Amino acid sequence: MxxxxxxxxxxxxxxxxxxxxxxxxxxxxxxxxxxxxxxxxxxxxxxxxxxxxxxxxxxxxxxxxxxxxxxxxxxxxxxxxxxxxxxxxxxxxxxxxxxxxxxxxxxxxxxxxxxxxxxxxxxxxxxxxxxxxxxxxxxxxxxxxxxxxxxxxxxxxxxxxxxxxxxxxxxxxxxxxxxxxxxxxxxxxxxxxxxxxxxxxxxxxxxxxxxxxxxxxxxxxxxxxxxxxxxxxxxxxSPAAKAHPSERDKAQEPSGDKPTAESAKADAQPSPAPDTDTQPVTTTQIPYEQEGRSFFFDASAVAAIRAEGHYTHIYTKTGKFFCAWSITEAEKRLSPGVFTKTHRSYLINPAHVASFERLKDNGVCHFDLAALPKVPVSRARLKQVRAVLGV
Structure with missing residues (x-):
């Protein structure tokens, strides 16, 4: 052949x-x-x-x-x-x-x-x-x-x-x-x-x-x-990156019963997301994207932040929202003492934790949130999280 x-x-x-x-x-x-x-x-x-x-x-x-x-x-x-x-x-x-x-x-x-x-x-x-x-x-x-x-x-x-x-x-x-x-x-x-x-x-x-x-x-x-x-x-x-920082306005998350998307927008003024190419500065506001616009929640109203690739999702009593920050940037930008890192992919606000469950060598924080009922606590961060929660 x-x-x-x-x-x-x-x-x-x-x-x-x-x-x-x-x-x-x-x-x-x-x-x-x-x-x-x-x-x-x-x-x-x-x-x-x-x-x-x-x-x-x-x-x-x-x-x-x-x-x-x-x-x-x-x-x-x-x-x-x-x-x-x-x-x-x-x-x-x-x-x-x-x-x-x-x-x-x-x-x-x-x-x-x-x-x-x-x-x-x-x-x-x-x-x-x-x-x-x-x-x-x-x-x-x-x-x-x-x-x-x-x-x-x-x-x-x-x-x-x-x-x-x-x-x-x-x-x-x-x-x-x-x-x-x-x-x-x-x-x-x-x-x-x-x-x-x-x-x-x-x-x-x-x-x-x-x-x-x-x-x-x-x-x-x-x-x-x-x-x-x-x-x-x-x-x-993105349009948010081109907007001037002076246009930023703050807005608080509405309290009480679960609001609709329209009421959330009415209570929050649109503002461009922070420029991630500059040095992060401490803030008490967390931006979220909705229907092509940027809004803000007060950090105290946010129960948890979860990494999603290069971005994050933030969880409140009103639901889950997309945030352009990475989990690392969220750590740098948020005021110290408000959030605690429980896992490489999660930041939690201890004030919103409903209960804590200790497992063998790690743990779980439970929330009264439909979108995020629980958050894992890694072994490396177990001691720190327990100290923050006082358990």
């Missing part, structure tokens, strides 16, 4: 890397700030990000395949080629749903990266199975290396992009994702040999490089358009 020699067109190799980077930036940017959006918007953004990332994986693969030159004609089965694209979009969608609808723990990041890593390889090998008049042969060592590298690279990409949802981390995650998809393709090819075959086993109609090139160009064009749209949003500062 004679193996076919093949070479790569350097220009298309570079183009494949650019496609992967464009897809990575577009997909990761589309999912930024989803925690402050409604359920329907979150689902729609995840769907678009899945198409961008999954479509980018597929486009990168076939741009690189267009650049592969062999001494024989070969075609692609259209049905199998389409299936490879759908697989890529599906696995990315599953990973993003995990990251945005489950607690974003290190274990979830590893799980999402593993799913996408295996999905990239599934797309690659399904796409290779669509070759006609030419068959790909694999070695166990080549497949094993491709699996390990794909999973490791994609875990690193998601850890970078989702460790903290900052612009810097998204750009770093973009580079990691683009390089991961690009490297995995060529690592998998390194362990692959090709032989010419006469029989055709097509499931659907055959397509040649010319038709495939048109499909890849259209897909890449769509990705570039999405890149421009997300790039404008990515670079545009």
């Amino acid at each position: 004679a193996y076919l020699d093949y070479t790569h067109n350097p220009g298309l190799v570079v183009a494949s890397l650019l496609v992967a980077l464009i897809a990575g930036f577009t997909g990761l940017s589309l999912t930024k700030g989803l925690s402050e959006r409604g359920l329907l918007q979150r689902k729609l953004s995840i769907a678009m990000a899945s198409i961008a990332l999954g479509g980018g994986i597929w486009s990168m693969h076939f741009v690189a395949m267009l650049g592969m030159q062999m001494p024989t004609l070969f075609y692609y089965d259209a049905a199998v080629t389409l299936a490879s694209a759908l697989v890529a979009i599906l696995v990315v969608g599953i990973a993003l749903l995990i990251l945005h609808f489950r607690p974003r723990t290190p274990q979830m990041l590893v799980l999402a990266g593993t799913i996408v890593g295996l999905g990239v390889l599934a797309m690659h090998y399904i796409g290779m199975a669509g070759l006609e008049l030419c068959r790909a042969l694999y070695t166990p060592s080549g497949v094993a290396l491709a699996v390990v590298s794909s999973v490791a690279f994609n875990i690193a990409a998601f850890a970078c992009a989702y460790g903290q949802r900052s612009h810097r981390n998204i750009l770093l995650g973009t580079v990691c994702f683009g390089v991961a998809v690009f490297a995995v393709h060529f690592i998998a090819l390194w362990g692959t040999s090709f032989v010419a075959v006469e029989a055709s086993t097509e499931v659907g109609p055959l397509i040649g490089n010319e038709v495939l090139a048109i499909g890849v160009v259209l897909t890449s064009f769509a990705l570039c358009g999405a890149l421009l749209l997300t790039g404008v949003t990515f670079l545009t500062p």
Whole structure:
């Protein structure tokens, strides 16, 4: 059995890397700030990000395949080629749903990266199975290396992009994702040999490089358009950051029965959130976002603050609200003595604790809040929390 020699067109190799980077930036940017959006918007953004990332994986693969030159004609089965694209979009969608609808723990990041890593390889090998008049042969060592590298690279990409949802981390995650998809393709090819075959086993109609090139160009064009749209949003500062600090007004949280959203807005004057790029200053007001506007609660009315990625949620008797502060910034900005840290992800106001439960080597603070009935107390902070609560 004679193996076919093949070479790569350097220009298309570079183009494949650019496609992967464009897809990575577009997909990761589309999912930024989803925690402050409604359920329907979150689902729609995840769907678009899945198409961008999954479509980018597929486009990168076939741009690189267009650049592969062999001494024989070969075609692609259209049905199998389409299936490879759908697989890529599906696995990315599953990973993003995990990251945005489950607690974003290190274990979830590893799980999402593993799913996408295996999905990239599934797309690659399904796409290779669509070759006609030419068959790909694999070695166990080549497949094993491709699996390990794909999973490791994609875990690193998601850890970078989702460790903290900052612009810097998204750009770093973009580079990691683009390089991961690009490297995995060529690592998998390194362990692959090709032989010419006469029989055709097509499931659907055959397509040649010319038709495939048109499909890849259209897909890449769509990705570039999405890149421009997300790039404008990515670079545009939020209205709160552009507002002048002198416009800030304070407002107290309404007391008594649970107010509606309209009454909360009537009792609180809109004001821009604090500029997180400047040195934090001590304050007794906590900003929250609602329907595109920024309001304030008095710190004494807030029962707890919980980290949510690079942002936080604040909990009061009236419900849960999104806050643009990180948990670290909340610690720095709030007046000393009002809040106590019980866990790396939680700050509590001891005045709102209804009861305390001591467990083996940690504890739980219970609240009379529908949105947050209890808060964990880590072993390292158990002694401090008990002292504050006087138990």
